[in-house]
Amino acid sequence: MDRNLKRIALENSDTIVKMWMNEINTIKDGNYTATISDDLFESTNREFVNVIFASIKDQGSSKVVEDFSEKIIQLGWPLSYITDGLQIFRRVTIEYILNNSEKVNSDYFSKVLESVDLWVEPIIRRLVNEYSGSWEHTVSLQRVALQELSAPLIPVLEGITVMPLIGTIDTDRAKLIMENLLEGVMQHNSEVVLIDITGVPVVDTMVAHHIIQAAEAVRLIGATCILVGIRPEIAQTIVNLGIDLGKFPTKSSLKKGFMTALELMNRKIVDLDSKEESIEKMIESIKGE
Missing domain, CATH: 1.10.490.10 (Globins)
Incomplete structure (x- = not known):
């Protein structure tokens, strides 16, 4: 200047x-x-x-x-x-x-x-x-x-992990899901993985294909995959598209999927209060004799 x-x-x-x-x-x-x-x-x-x-x-x-x-x-x-x-x-x-x-x-x-x-x-x-x-x-x-944050694998119990999916799944994200899923299964020594699609707005042929691939990959490394969060409209879409999800269990909610995971691992949820009450009654009956 x-x-x-x-x-x-x-x-x-x-x-x-x-x-x-x-x-x-x-x-x-x-x-x-x-x-x-x-x-x-x-x-x-x-x-x-x-x-x-x-x-x-x-x-x-x-x-x-x-x-x-x-x-x-x-x-x-x-x-x-x-x-x-x-x-x-x-x-x-x-x-x-x-x-x-x-x-x-x-x-x-x-x-x-x-x-x-x-x-x-x-x-x-x-x-x-x-x-x-x-x-x-x-x-x-x-x-x-x-x-x-888009595809976390969360351990909820020994041998059981959950992957909650939220939002649209495209090819790039599907690849990330696959990588995180396989790495997480090995890292957490998972026996059962719950893939929760409650937050996925649309399940089309491509999304279902990616999910099937992920479930198959999990099976190949020795774990079981359960697909949860299947809403009625999603179920109808899957049927109309002729997509076969029969190779792995499916449940309508995460709660039902978790109960199935426990069954697969020969575990169950026990009400401790009821169990203690039963033990007390057993002790009383023995004393009565």
Whole structure:
């Protein structure tokens, strides 16, 4: 940026900032920031303009730009907030310099435009790049977290595990389900696995195929798979599609599936109170004799 124009911008930064704040406040209503509180909007705007002036002074501007981009993402504000704000800043800065110049001709006008562009354009590129990079990183972390939570295998009793499935099952998720299922069965030494599809909204031919593959894979490594959570509409869909689920047990609820799992492992639930009462009666009868 031209040294003289840089001096003018810095010496009159308070006035330029005030003009910019007035301009950006006019676009608040009715756009992406309409629901944001006035205090948060004003504080973020002031931080934004500090980032802009830090770049012209080059005082740790890289770290300032990075931190500001991350903050905008955390707030959930779109990239257009940054681009709109910088375009407004370019306009008000050029307007201020030209209005307060004694002599304005075409050469001076071009010089001002070029100098301000040389100041603002690098900031736009850096902020956009930082925003995009931070956003991609955030999305990547969220994707990994969702994948880890999308097909968990939960041990509920020695030898019995449950995999609750929620949401739509596509090819990628089906692959993840298969991997987690097999790894979990080996890790928890499972004998019976309950696949709960209560939270799966639609079971079509592809979904049923993936579930059958998963159940077959579990069988091959020595465990039994029980499909639970089959609602009436899901059962009707499976029948209409001609899908054969006869190779492994199916139950309408997780409770019924768990009871079947206990039976397969030769276990049962005993009411301790009733058992203690029976023992007491037996002791009393022995004493009576």
